[in-house]
Amino acid sequence: MKPEGDFQQATYAVVARIPKGRVMTYGQIAALCGHPRAARVVGQIAHFGPEYLPWHRVVKKDGQLASGYSYGGKEAHRRSLETEGVVVIDDKIESIDKYIWWPAG
């Protein structure tokens, strides 16, 4: 096997573990991968990441949706979140702090 990057695999694993109706910030995912400052890398991986992963559950720390959501734009991003019960207003998640999920609980 040729490890193309443990960080990528770790990111995929973390994103895949985000439960329905919850969201995570890039910083958190990066931290879980072992690099709390590598939020940018998570973004890059996310853009080229597999479509079967719930990238719509990954948002900024402010709760604002991603900038270049490749799978239908912010409109699709917002609908996906609302479908899971997340309230999105003006391309931003309302009370993001309530929807933030952490693997510890």
Added chain:
DNA sequence: CCGTTGACCCTTC
């Protein structure tokens, strides 16, 4: 191997 890039985060004005 070195340089550039990016779906970010934090501090300061």
Added chain:
DNA sequence: AGAAGGGCCAACG
């Protein structure tokens, strides 16, 4: 409260 700049880290050419 909003806007601007710098820093950080890994993947890609």
